[in-house]
Amino acid sequence: MRGVVMHGAGDVRVEDRPDPVIVEPTDAIIRVSAACVCGSDLWPYRGLEPVTEPRPMGHEYVGVVEEVGDQVTTLRPGQFVVGSFWASDNTCEICRAGYQSACVHRVLMGTIGTQAERARIPLADGTLVATPGVPADDLVPSLLAASDVLGTGWFAAVAAQAGPGKTVAVVGDGAVGLCAVLAARELGAERIIAMSRHTPRQELARHFGATDIVTERGAEGVARIRELTGGLGAHSVIEAVGTQESVMQSIGSARAGGHVGFIGYHGEVPVEELFYSLVHLHGGPAPVRRFLPELVEAIWHRRIDPGAVFDLELPLEEAAEAYRAMDERRAIKALLRP
Amino acid sequence: MRGVVMHGAGDVRVEDRPDPVIVEPTDAIIRVSAACVCGSDLWPYRGLEPVTEPRPMGHEYVGVVEEVGDQVTTLRPGQFVVGSFWASDNTCEICRAGYQSACVHRVLMGTIGTQAERARIPLADGTLVATPGVPADDLVPSLLAASDVLGTGWFAAVAAQAGPGKTVAVVGDGAVGLCAVLAARELGAERIIAMSRHTPRQELARHFGATDIVTERGAEGVARIRELTGGLGAHSVIEAVGTQESVMQSIGSARAGGHVGFIGYHGEVPVEELFYSLVHLHGGPAPVRRFLPELVEAIWHRRIDPGAVFDLELPLEEAAEAYRAMDERRAIKALLRP
Numbered sequence: 001m002r003g004v005v006m007h008g009a010g011d012v013r014v015e016d017r018p019d020p021v022i023v024e025p026t027d028a029i030i031r032v033s034a035a036c037v038c039g040s041d042l043w044p045y046r047g048l049e050p051v052t053e054p055r056p057m058g059h060e061y062v063g064v065v066e067e068v069g070d071q072v073t074t075l076r077p078g079q080f081v082v083g084s085f086w087a088s089d090n091t092c093e094i095c096r097a098g099y100q101s102a103c104v105h106r107v108l109m110g111t112i113g114t115q116a117e118r119a120r121i122p123l124a125d126g127t128l129v130a131t132p133g134v135p136a137d138d139l140v141p142s143l144l145a146a147s148d149v150l151g152t153g154w155f156a157a158v159a160a161q162a163g164p165g166k167t168v169a170v171v172g173d174g175a176v177g178l179c180a181v182l183a184a185r186e187l188g189a190e191r192i193i194a195m196s197r198h199t200p201r202q203e204l205a206r207h208f209g210a211t212d213i214v215t216e217r218g219a220e221g222v223a224r225i226r227e228l229t230g231g232l233g234a235h236s237v238i239e240a241v242g243t244q245e246s247v248m249q250s251i252g253s254a255r256a257g258g259h260v261g262f263i264g265y266h267g268e269v270p271v272e273e274l275f276y277s278l279v280h281l282h283g284g285p286a287p288v289r290r291f292l293p294e295l296v297e298a299i300w301h302r303r304i305d306p307g308a309v310f311d312l313e314l315p316l317e318e319a320a321e322a323y324r325a326m327d328e329r330r331a332i333k334a335l336l337r338p
Numbered sequence: 339m340r341g342v343v344m345h346g347a348g349d350v351r352v353e354d355r356p357d358p359v360i361v362e363p364t365d366a367i368i369r370v371s372a373a374c375v376c377g378s379d380l381w382p383y384r385g386l387e388p389v390t391e392p393r394p395m396g397h398e399y400v401g402v403v404e405e406v407g408d409q410v411t412t413l414r415p416g417q418f419v420v421g422s423f424w425a426s427d428n429t430c431e432i433c434r435a436g437y438q439s440a441c442v443h444r445v446l447m448g449t450i451g452t453q454a455e456r457a458r459i460p461l462a463d464g465t466l467v468a469t470p471g472v473p474a475d476d477l478v479p480s481l482l483a484a485s486d487v488l489g490t491g492w493f494a495a496v497a498a499q500a501g502p503g504k505t506v507a508v509v510g511d512g513a514v515g516l517c518a519v520l521a522a523r524e525l526g527a528e529r530i531i532a533m534s535r536h537t538p539r540q541e542l543a544r545h546f547g548a549t550d551i552v553t554e555r556g557a558e559g560v561a562r563i564r565e566l567t568g569g570l571g572a573h574s575v576i577e578a579v580g581t582q583e584s585v586m587q588s589i590g591s592a593r594a595g596g597h598v599g600f601i602g603y604h605g606e607v608p609v610e611e612l613f614y615s616l617v618h619l620h621g622g623p624a625p626v627r628r629f630l631p632e633l634v635e636a637i638w639h640r641r642i643d644p645g646a647v648f649d650l651e652l653p654l655e656e657a658a659e660a661y662r663a664m665d666e667r668r669a670i671k672a673l674l675r676p
Contacts, residue, residue, distance in 0.1 A: 093570060094594050102594030102616050104569070231442075232431060247609055256432050256440030256622075265613035268606040271585055275603035275622045278440050284594075284616035 002338065003116030004057040004319045009047035012320045017056065017113075020120035025071035028124035030063035030081060034144045035115045036310070037322050037334045038085075039174050039242070045323055056113025057319075058336075059085035060148040062140060065128075066118070074125045080135055081128040082143050082296055083121055084151060084288035085109045090126030100126075100289035115319060117338040129292040132300060139299060141307025141335055145179065146295040149333065150306040151288030152263055153179030153240065154295065157187055159261030159282040160236035164188040169225050170210075171250050172240030173201040175309040175333040176263055178208055180238040182306055185209025186298070189236070193228060195221055201332065204308060218245060222252040229255065239264055239283070254279040310335040340676070341454030342395040342657045347385035348665075350658045355394065355451075358458035363409035366462035368401035368419060372482045373453045374648070375660050375672045376423075377512050377580070383661055394451025395657075396674075397423035398486040400478060403466075404456070412463045418473055419466040420481050420634055421459055422489060422626035423447045428464030438464075438627035453657060455676040467630040470638060477637060479645025479673055483517065484633040487671065488644040489626030490601055491517030491578065492633065495525055497599030497620040498574035502526040507563050508548075509588050510578030511539040513647040513671040514601055516546055518576040520644055523547030524636070527574070531566060533559055539670065542646060556583060560590040567593070577602055577621070592617040648673040 003017040020029055035058045043049045065079045075081065088095055088103035095103045107122040121127055135143060142150075153176045162168045162184040170177050170184070173196035184192045185208060193212040194205035202213050216224045226233055233255035239246050244267025250260045251274060262283030274281060298304045312331035314322050315338075322334035341355040358367050373396050381387045403417045413419065426433055426441035433441050445460040459465055473481060480488075491514045500506045500522040508515050508522070511534030522530045523546065531550040532543035540551050554562045564571055571593035577584050582605025588598045589612060600621030612619060636642045650669035652660050653676075660672035 093568075097595045099595035099616055230431075244609070257435045257437035262609075262613075265610045267609050269609060269612070271582070271600075271605045271607060272603045274607070274619070275600075278437055278622035278625075280618060280620040281612070282618040284613045287595075287616075 001117040002316060003113055004316070006044060006051055006055045006057050008051050010045060012045065012057065012323045014317050014319050017116060020118050022067060022069045023120065024122060025069040026123050026125065027069045028065055028072055028075055028121045028128065029067040029118060030061070030121055031066050031118055032061050032063040032114060032116060032338050033080070034062055034140050035336045035338070036060050036144060037115070037326050037336070038148060039176065041323070042327055045327060056116070058113050058115030059109040060144060061109070061114035061119060062144045062147060063119070068124060072124045075128060075130060079130040080133070081130050082146050082292060083109070083128045084292065085148050086285060086289070087122040087127040088289055089123050090289060095126070098290045099287045101285040101287040115316065115336055117316070127289065129296055131296055135300070141310045142299040142305055143296065144335065145306035145309060146292060146299060148288060149175040149309060150179040150182070150295060151291050152176050152286040154183040154291050155286035155288065156180050156238045156240060156261035156263050156283065157183035159259065160238045161259040162187045162189045162236045162238070165190050166235040167191040167193065167229055168236040168238065169193040169195065169234040169253050170238045170240060171195050171221070171246050171253070173198060173205065174240060177238065177240035178204050178309055178332070179306050180240055181205050181210050182208035182304060184236070184238070186304060193225060193234065204332070207308065218249055221249055225253040233258060235259070236261070242266055244268065248273070251277050251279055251281070309333045313337065339455040340654060341451055342654070344382060344389055344393045344395050346389050348383060350383065350395070350661045352655050352657050355454060358456050360405060360407045361458065362460060363407040364461050364463065365407045366403055366410055366413055366459045366466065367405040367456060368399070368459055369404050369456055370399050370401040370452060370454060370676050371418070372400055372478050373654070373674045373676070374398050374482060375664050375674070376486060377514065379661070380665055383665060394454070396451050396453030397447040398482060399452035399457060400482045400485060401457070406462060410462045413466060413468060417468040418471070419468050420484055420630060421447070421466045422630065423486050424623060424627070425460040425465040426627055427461050428627060433464070436628045437625045439623040439625040453654065453674055455654070465627065467634055469634055473638070479648045480637040480643055481634065482673065483644035483647060484630060484637060486626060487513040487647060488517040488520070488633060489629050490514050490624040492521040492629050493624035493626065494518050494576045494578060494599035494601050494621065495521035497597065498576045499597040500525045500527045500574045500576070503528050504573040505529040505531065505567055506574040506576065507531045507533065507572040507591050508576045508578060509533050509584050509591070511536060511543060512578060515576070515578035516542050516647055516670070517644050518578050519543050519548050520546035520642060522574070522576070524642060531563065531572065542670070545646065556587055559587055563591040571596060573597070574599070580604055582606065586611070589615050589617055589619070647671045651675065
């Protein structure tokens, strides 16, 4: 089969890779209907994370089940499924507490590579959520978004305790940040401040429910959020960039007792600043599986359209251009059709 | 009046200081019945924080109201009162959300100095909680504990979401850590693991409700907590030391989705470790005022005896010895009687 492999910074190729086969009796094989390029794929692409050997790429996917292992009981070939970037059993104590991304048996899909024609999905019963039927073609981007970018934005919004009566600030206008705006709206937030200085992204933020746009960054961004919130700061802040600066900007933008949900994993937080801020801080690899059933349901009934984040669609063979477009910020998010 | 002044590292003196007077109409003057030395007072005492000019010391206090300003409506001379180390109006939006330590009008009592015969208490209506009557003398230490060390331990336990069905680990066997053990018990925790290697402190931890004692520290301490919790980590971890190492030990001891409540403000947290731990992190200057009414009530009815943390009682004039005893860990916590 054909699949995307990264050979080094800036060097993404579509190559022949071995067809996946059932390895564990809990596996499923899916034919990938759509995959995409993640913001996190850009870290090695930009040379900010080492690529020591050729690396199959991709961890977001929707597709059709082709084959299941002997112990798979809830899925059958022909079903259309959505999964997360962590395979999880969904039965262990950690999964039952809603943290499937830390499942005691978890497998990272990024090590498997879903930017490909087919993919092996470990722990299929726990990982995959089947849609009610074969989706209309225009629903596929939104279902694919649920696989990571929406699920991650949703988790960040839940971690930030976005909800009724709350003012929510979203730091970052990438696909996750934009999906977090949508999540905050769905969770009932009263006011949603999107921090963005790019017109098309501002427009999408408004489409997803942003009530205010702030273009300032860093200390000026913090000052502007405080100005908009009576000097107190936002109740909820969603960090959706992933840099030291954005984490500190997020902590600074939240009021005492407020909540910061973060997706970034770079930099350091000085304990003293966190201490005096009195904010709650929670984030990490999103347990997307926790939210998938409700997200799939909302997409299926067309209540939400997170697929709007895909502003570029290319055949799998043109993956290198998809990476380039995202790297150069010509595209918010690129969808690949095998 | 007589009061404690720190002149530099290791240099604590009891001196004549001006009697406090009403400055703002919302002030009260109290005669201090008991004050004490805080673990945080040891940071400048040990030269770990600079002392640039002579500094009145003390921010924990109970006492009797002697005089109130014109705008004080809920207090009258003769009442016995407990207050927190942050004076707060208890009416602003932040106070009403339970974060009185970040009150928009807050005043830090440490700048006033309560290791003295008398003290001015700003924002008296919001800051002070009166007891139902004049307390029996043996209740005074527990009421004093509520002023900071119990209130801080309680906040850390609440921040760590200690409660029914939870396994709680407490990192640190100082007075705050020991009070956090008591708080975890009162909040209904199922299992409370105290991390301590000092026999008298282990005994007090057990008296306060610890079900397990762990003597290992650092990575070994983390490994032991994981061993005791089926490999998953504790649901709730209370960081009650205040060093970089203890913060990291606390994050490492919590399970994914678990909660770490912290009181420390030194060091840096690498975002990546926090990210992959998937824990919730919350701490800061404890909003003791939030908890004071319930703590005073529980002490008044002798349901809890946090005053047991005081294992040294001295006249105010011997404050220098109180500091030395705590610095040398000969005392868990020293009470001063003016």
